[in-house]
Amino acid sequence: MIKVAKFGGSSVANAVQFAKVKKIVEADPGRKFIVTSACGKESSDDHKVTDLLYLIEAHVRYHVSYDSLFQAVQDKYEKIKKDLGLTTDLDHEFAMIRKLIDANVSTDYLVSRGEYLTGRLLAEYLGAAFVDAAEVMSFRYDGSIDMAVTGEKLEKAAAGADRIVIPGFYGAMPNGAIKVMTRGGSDITGAVIANLVDADVYENWTDVSGFLVADPRIIEHPLRIPRITYNELREMSYMGANVLHDDAVFPVRQKNIPINIRNTNDPDNPGTMIMEDCSEMDALEPPHVITGITGRKGFTSINVIKAHSSTEVGFLRKLLDAFEKYNVSVESVPVTVDTFSVIVQSHAVDQNLYEIVSEIKNTLQPDDLRIEEHLSQIAVVGREMRNRPGMSGALLSEFGNHAINIRTISQSCDELTIVVGVNDSDFEKAIHAIYDKFISEEKNK
Ligand SMILES: Nc1ncnc2c1ncn2[C@@H]1O[C@H](COP(=O)(O)OP(=O)(O)O)[C@@H](O)[C@H]1O
Numbered sequence: 001m002i003k004v005a006k007f008g009g010s011s012v013a014n015a016v017q018f019a020k021v022k023k024i025v026e027a028d029p030g031r032k033f034i035v036t037s038a039c040g041k042e043s044s045d046d047h048k049v050t051d052l053l054y055l056i057e058a059h060v061r062y063h064v065s066y067d068s069l070f071q072a073v074q075d076k077y078e079k080i081k082k083d084l085g086l087t088t089d090l091d092h093e094f095a096m097i098r099k100l101i102d103a104n105v106s107t108d109y110l111v112s113r114g115e116y117l118t119g120r121l122l123a124e125y126l127g128a129a130f131v132d133a134a135e136v137m138s139f140r141y142d143g144s145i146d147m148a149v150t151g152e153k154l155e156k157a158a159a160g161a162d163r164i165v166i167p168g169f170y171g172a173m174p175n176g177a178i179k180v181m182t183r184g185g186s187d188i189t190g191a192v193i194a195n196l197v198d199a200d201v202y203e204n205w206t207d208v209s210g211f212l213v214a215d216p217r218i219i220e221h222p223l224r225i226p227r228i229t230y231n232e233l234r235e236m237s238y239m240g241a242n243v244l245h246d247d248a249v250f251p252v253r254q255k256n257i258p259i260n261i262r263n264t265n266d267p268d269n270p271g272t273m274i275m276e277d278c279s280e281m282d283a284l285e286p287p288h289v290i291t292g293i294t295g296r297k298g299f300t301s302i303n304v305i306k307a308h309s310s311t312e313v314g315f316l317r318k319l320l321d322a323f324e325k326y327n328v329s330v331e332s333v334p335v336t337v338d339t340f341s342v343i344v345q346s347h348a349v350d351q352n353l354y355e356i357v358s359e360i361k362n363t364l365q366p367d368d369l370r371i372e373e374h375l376s377q378i379a380v381v382g383r384e385m386r387n388r389p390g391m392s393g394a395l396l397s398e399f400g401n402h403a404i405n406i407r408t409i410s411q412s413c414d415e416l417t418i419v420v421g422v423n424d425s426d427f428e429k430a431i432h433a434i435y436d437k438f439i440s441e442e443k444n445k
């Protein structure tokens, strides 16, 4: 049995968390490939090391002293080292990082040091071999991961070791320069390693007992989702459930490797199993009609109104061209007769909304163009929804019952997800309303 175990920042936040990780790793000889994030927050008013490193980079850029931030990072690692009685030469590591910062090292190098240092300490503590991700995780120049090259390098680096620790979140370009992934990317490192070593399971250890039906910061003690499909997971993580990076699904799915989300603070909890098909287990224990509710705030809708536009060939392409020209990714395009709404993340258009609008006005000459800001998108995800006629009606009437104004609605053809747009101010209220109706009430039946 080969297991890849990825520990998130919350699992390696301090010496107490390191000790929990050691216990978990040593409890199962199958846990041979350990991927770690950088130390996360010890408490809600603490800072993630990666955030501090990005802040140091900003200070360097604006020629402001970064000494106290650098000291805060160094103190964090020195304390873990001291508390655990480790010997890794941190003085040398930090002296080297400072020297490179002063020599204008890249942002990617600097922010990758959180994972690197955490990996160094964790490897020593676990008595495992340390494998630097820069020596293994290989990017192509287009930013994709070269699986063949990474596989060869991993095989060599892991040869002869009973257990390895590899930092997540970064790798190297073909010229050796360090490159980081997008935030939360250690999940992707773990998934890539799981693919390459043909793991039996990819364990993702965090600070919650699996994927929960809703964000625990909105719903108090939400139910755990015992199992979920890759498709559902991707929808949920893309739409805001940040337990797992949405791109982490692809490498494991390719080899049908289940992902098991587990809680470092409650290791006996079975967490959530994520797999291609849950039907066998669903037959034994039917799931809720809704698997999960998630969402994000901060969207803008650009509504273009023009008589007969829905029959005008090329209208939609021309409309989307205006967004492509400014490199803005479009979230969805709800269409009604003669009205096309383009929904985008607000931050993606904060520099160029008015250029885009004037482009649309010039090329399409709409009768009217309206901009709506401060919108949220709420995704209700569930593999069971397609088997429940009337589900979308019941869902929408629940919004009505709570006087929540629905701004947009869309449903995927496979009926896996219904996305409802509401005002940002109604976001939490809407999630509570759906949870109470479709989860709490069903549970109490
Ligand atoms: N549906 C959900 N289920 C579980 N956790 C969620 C959900 N939505 C958001 N979260 C948040 O995701 C957090 C875990 O992800 P993250 O902070 O990236 O952990 P780690 O540092 O372990 O990688 C949880 O603490 C929780 O607040």
Ligand SMILES: N[C@@H](CC(=O)OP(=O)(O)O)C(=O)O
Binding pocket: 007, 008, 009, 010, 037, 038, 040, 048, 050, 051, 114, 168, 169, 182, 183, 184, 185, 186, 187
């Ligand atoms: N440390 C990086 C990468 C990461 O995956 O972290 P975490 O596992 O704590 O979400 C970040 O904060 O983005």
